[in-house]
Amino acid sequence: MPAFAANLTMMFNEWSFLDRFDAAAEAGFSAVEYLFPYDFKPEDIQERLVRNGLTQALFNMPPGDWAAGMRGLASLPGRFDDVADGVTRALVYAEATGVKNIHLMSGLGDRNDQQARLNYRRAVEHAAERLAERGLNLLLEPINGRNMPGYFLNDFHAAAQMIGEFGLTNVKLQFDIYHCQIIHGDVTTRLRELIPISGHVQIASVPSRQEPDGEELNYPFLFSELDRLGYTGYVGCEYHPRGRTTDGLGWFEPYKRG
Numbered sequence: 257m258p259a260f261a262a263n264l265t266m267m268f269n270e271w272s273f274l275d276r277f278d279a280a281a282e283a284g285f286s287a288v289e290y291l292f293p294y295d296f297k298p299e300d301i302q303e304r305l306v307r308n309g310l311t312q313a314l315f316n317m318p319p320g321d322w323a324a325g326m327r328g329l330a331s332l333p334g335r336f337d338d339v340a341d342g343v344t345r346a347l348v349y350a351e352a353t354g355v356k357n358i359h360l361m362s363g364l365g366d367r368n369d370q371q372a373r374l375n376y377r378r379a380v381e382h383a384a385e386r387l388a389e390r391g392l393n394l395l396l397e398p399i400n401g402r403n404m405p406g407y408f409l410n411d412f413h414a415a416a417q418m419i420g421e422f423g424l425t426n427v428k429l430q431f432d433i434y435h436c437q438i439i440h441g442d443v444t445t446r447l448r449e450l451i452p453i454s455g456h457v458q459i460a461s462v463p464s465r466q467e468p469d470g471e472e473l474n475y476p477f478l479f480s481e482l483d484r485l486g487y488t489g490y491v492g493c494e495y496h497p498r499g500r501t502t503d504g505l506g507w508f509e510p511y512k513r514g
C-alpha cells in the first residue's frame with residue numbers, strides 16, 4: 257500500500273501554512289510535501305514535523321521570482337550562480353527537515369535549444385553533486401504545457417533520456433501521474449517503464465487536478481500497480497481540493513495512518 261504525503265501548498269489551505277502540518281497529521285497523513293519552505297524559519301518547520309511525527313517527503317529548490325512568472329532557473333542563461341545559491345539555501349532546510357528528495361525546476365525555455373540544454377546539464381550536475389555529499393536525491397519533473405506553458409522539461413521520455421545521459425545515481429524522475437496523463441496518456445505503461453528511475457510520485461485527477469477519486473484515471477488500480485512495481489517512495493497528493501480539504505478525503509480512508 258503506498259504511503260501518501262499531503263501537499264501543503266495545495267491542500268489544507270483553510271489553515272495558515274505552519275498549521276497545515278498539524279491538520280495533515282490529524283487527517284491521517286504520515287508525510288508532507290510542498291513547493292517552497294523559504295518564507296518560514298527552518299526551525300519552525302522542523303518543530304511542526306517533529307511535533308506531528310511527520311516525514312518531509314519533498315520540496316523544491318528556490319525557483320527565482322515566482323510571482324514574476326519564473327518557474328526555476330536551471331536551463332536559463334546567466335543564472336548558474338543563482339542556482340548554486342539556491343542549492344545552498346535548500347540544504348539548510350534539508351538539514352532541518354530531514355528531507356531526502358529535492359526538486360530542481362528547469363525554468364521556461366526551449367528543450368531543443370543547445371545552450372539551454374547545456375545550462376540545464378551544468379545546473380543539474382552541480383546540484384546533484386552537492387546533494388550527493390549529504391546522501392540526498394535530486395528530482396527532475398516533467399510538467400505539462402497546459403499548466404505551465406513554455407516549461408523546458410515538458411516530456412517524460414526526454415526527461416528519462418537526460419537522466420540516462422547525466423548518469424548520476426542520485427538524479428531521479430519526479431513522476432507526477434497527472435502531468436503524465438496530460439502529456440502522454442498510457443500512464444500504466446509509463447509507470448512500468450519509468451518507476452525504476454523515479455524517486456517520487458504525485459497524483460491528482462485529470463482533467464480537474466482535484467481529488468484522485470474519479471474522472472479519467474482509476475487511482476485504486478494505479479496504487480496497486482505501484483505496489484506491483486515495488487515502488488516504496490511517497491505518493492504526493494498535489495491536488496486542489498474541490499471544497500474543504502477534509503471533506504474530500506474519502507478516497508484516502510483506506511490508506512490513512514491509524
Ligand SMILES: O=C(O)C(=O)CO
Nearest residue numbers: 291316359397399432
Ligand atoms: O507544478 C507542479 O506540478 C510541481 O510539482 C512543481 O514543483
